[in-house]
Amino acid sequence: MTADCRPSEARVPDATVARLATYLRVLGVLRERAVTTVSSEELATAAGVNSAKLRKDLSYLGSYGIRGVGYHVSTLTDEIARTLGITVHRSVALIGVGNLGQALAGYNGFASRGFEIAALLDADPARIGSMILGHVVRDIADLEEVVAEHGITIAVLATPASVAQDVTDRLVVAGVTSILNFAPVLLTVPSHVDVRKVDLAAELQILSFHETRKAAAALAEAQ
Amino acid sequence: MTADCRPSEARVPDATVARLATYLRVLGVLRERAVTTVSSEELATAAGVNSAKLRKDLSYLGSYGIRGVGYHVSTLTDEIARTLGITVHRSVALIGVGNLGQALAGYNGFASRGFEIAALLDADPARIGSMILGHVVRDIADLEEVVAEHGITIAVLATPASVAQDVTDRLVVAGVTSILNFAPVLLTVPSHVDVRKVDLAAELQILSFHETRKAAAALAEAQ
DNA sequence: TAGATTGTTAATCGATTAACAATC
DNA sequence: TAGATTGTTAATCGATTAACAATC
Numbered sequence: 001m002t003a004d005c006r007p008s009e010a011r012v013p014d015a016t017v018a019r020l021a022t023y024l025r026v027l028g029v030l031r032e033r034a035v036t037t038v039s040s041e042e043l044a045t046a047a048g049v050n051s052a053k054l055r056k057d058l059s060y061l062g063s064y065g066i067r068g069v070g071y072h073v074s075t076l077t078d079e080i081a082r083t084l085g086i087t088v089h090r091s092v093a094l095i096g097v098g099n100l101g102q103a104l105a106g107y108n109g110f111a112s113r114g115f116e117i118a119a120l121l122d123a124d125p126a127r128i129g130s131m132i133l134g135h136v137v138r139d140i141a142d143l144e145e146v147v148a149e150h151g152i153t154i155a156v157l158a159t160p161a162s163v164a165q166d167v168t169d170r171l172v173v174a175g176v177t178s179i180l181n182f183a184p185v186l187l188t189v190p191s192h193v194d195v196r197k198v199d200l201a202a203e204l205q206i207l208s209f210h211e212t213r214k215a216a217a218a219l220a221e222a223q
Numbered sequence: 224m225t226a227d228c229r230p231s232e233a234r235v236p237d238a239t240v241a242r243l244a245t246y247l248r249v250l251g252v253l254r255e256r257a258v259t260t261v262s263s264e265e266l267a268t269a270a271g272v273n274s275a276k277l278r279k280d281l282s283y284l285g286s287y288g289i290r291g292v293g294y295h296v297s298t299l300t301d302e303i304a305r306t307l308g309i310t311v312h313r314s315v316a317l318i319g320v321g322n323l324g325q326a327l328a329g330y331n332g333f334a335s336r337g338f339e340i341a342a343l344l345d346a347d348p349a350r351i352g353s354m355i356l357g358h359v360v361r362d363i364a365d366l367e368e369v370v371a372e373h374g375i376t377i378a379v380l381a382t383p384a385s386v387a388q389d390v391t392d393r394l395v396v397a398g399v400t401s402i403l404n405f406a407p408v409l410l411t412v413p414s415h416v417d418v419r420k421v422d423l424a425a426e427l428q429i430l431s432f433h434e435t436r437k438a439a440a441a442l443a444e445a446q
Numbered sequence: 447t448a449g450a451t452t453g454t455t456a457a458t459c460g461a462t463t464a465a466c467a468a469t470c
Numbered sequence: 471t472a473g474a475t476t477g478t479t480a481a482t483c484g485a486t487t488a489a490c491a492a493t494c
Contacts, residue, residue, distance in 0.1 A: 015485060017432050021425035025407055039451065048409045052487050059453055067452045068494040084428045085435030092427065103326030104423070109407060113424035114431070154430055177437055178430035180423075184248055184332060186271045194433045196426050200327070200403075201336035202244035203419050204315065205307045207377055207401035208337070209240050210417045212308030214400060238461060262475065275463050282477055290476040291470040 012083065016057040020080050022047050023054070025113070027077045039070035086114030091150045093176070095167055096159035097122040097137050100182055104158060106133050118150040123163070140167070147174040154178040161185045235306070239280045243303050245270050246277070248336070250300045262293035309337030314373045316399070318390055319382035320345040320360050323405055327381060329356050341373040346386070363390070370397040377401040384408045 044051035164183035267274035387406035
């Protein structure tokens with residue numbers, strides 16, 4: 001594979017990838033406001049980062065800015081979307097349609113930012129067959145079939161922790177290579193599979209740590 | 224403020240704080256299984272990290288291990304919980320009881336890991352006054368009153384993006400100093416307030432980036 | 447040309463990790 | 471004592487950021 005026109009092979013640091021999603025969101029807001037050009041300083045401020053960091057991040061994608069001018073909102077949007085791979089259609093399966101799963105199924109942010117929830121799956125007979133926001137809930141027993149049907153490679157896991165690993169093993173065999181995990185367990189997967197974990201209680205615990213630190217500082221101040 | 228007995232003032236790196244929450248979860252599982260002692264190697268494996276990193280992390284809390292033996296599960300649990308500040312009761316307000324907010328209100332993981340959802344607030348008259356999982360939904364107009372009533376310092380923000388900043392400004396004035404933000408906007412807050420952001424679509428975009436990279440690698444392989 | 451802003455360099459900072467002396 | 475495992479050191483790695491030459 002030659003890469004003489006596109007620098008897409010150049011390794012993009014993890015920290016940069018995470019921020020690209022933020023830049024893309026801000027660019028979307030700018031486009032809605034009919035803003036056509038933006039400087040690194042403006043975009044960085046809107047995204048909550050340092051402008052040097054933003055320019056460094058964008059430099060991994062190539063050279064799409066114009067010195068003395070800034071970046072074209074539309075060009076930059078396209079390049080970031082392409083780098084993130086959301087210019088191709090991405091079908092996502094959502095496993096576990098409990099409390100959280102239903103909320104995720106109804107979350108408009110997925111569709112508006114490049115993803116289609118193509119299938120809902122659950123193990124509960126009471127839920128299987130019911131309609132949730134335009135989708136029939138399918139039996140988890142049909143997981144392999146559903147994944148093949150929609151060419152799914154990304155799954156969102158919102159099952160109870162107790163079954164998360166079993167479901168993961170089946171997803172991997174079925175061909176899923178990316179998992180967004182909401183179950184509070186460490187998933188074991190082969191090296192070609194990526195897992196990202198969202199741990200809501202952990203987020204609160206991190207905030208709690210800083211609360212303690214602030215309370216101690218306030219005490220020291222007062223004394 | 225003197226600190227001759229407790230090293231709690233020693234700065235704990237951000238990356239370490241985030242992992243402490245994970246260690247605490249794993250220790251909870253061990254305690255359920257009546258395991259009393261664990262080595263850094265075992266705990267690290269269960270948490271998905273390198274054992275050197277785990278020992279380094281724990282060393283910021285003090286010296287609670289026993290050479291040649293490992294760590295007492297109960298001692299370590301207590302010390303991490305104390306460091307994270309979840310030995311004191313933490314009342315949390317949840318703002319925005321839409322799709323996601325309702326799911327968060329019903330999430331058992333909060334209570335089991337040290338937090339009480341003490342109040343639900345919303346602006347929608349159709350929701351105000353209704354009961355959700357044992358809580359009456361209060362009017363967002365009463366925000367200041369509710370925060371004071373329960374001594375709330377941590378808020379979970381699950382409102383539409385359009386009102387997130389306004390609500391945040393009121394929360395800050397009311398005395399909230401930590402916010403877990405699910406709205407896809409950058410919140411502006413004074414420096415004494417901590418914000419953590421959960422961006423679900425961004426998580427999928429990060430996975431999508433790696434999908435693209437893997438697809439390119441597979442192509443290069445095949446060719 | 448003059449002013450503005452990018453893309454890149456290099457210094458700095460923080461996090462990770464292997465290795466091992468300390469010690470249970 | 472012998473074996474095991476911690477806590478810490480120091481080397482390495484990756485990310486951040488100020489500064490500025492390149493250039494629109």
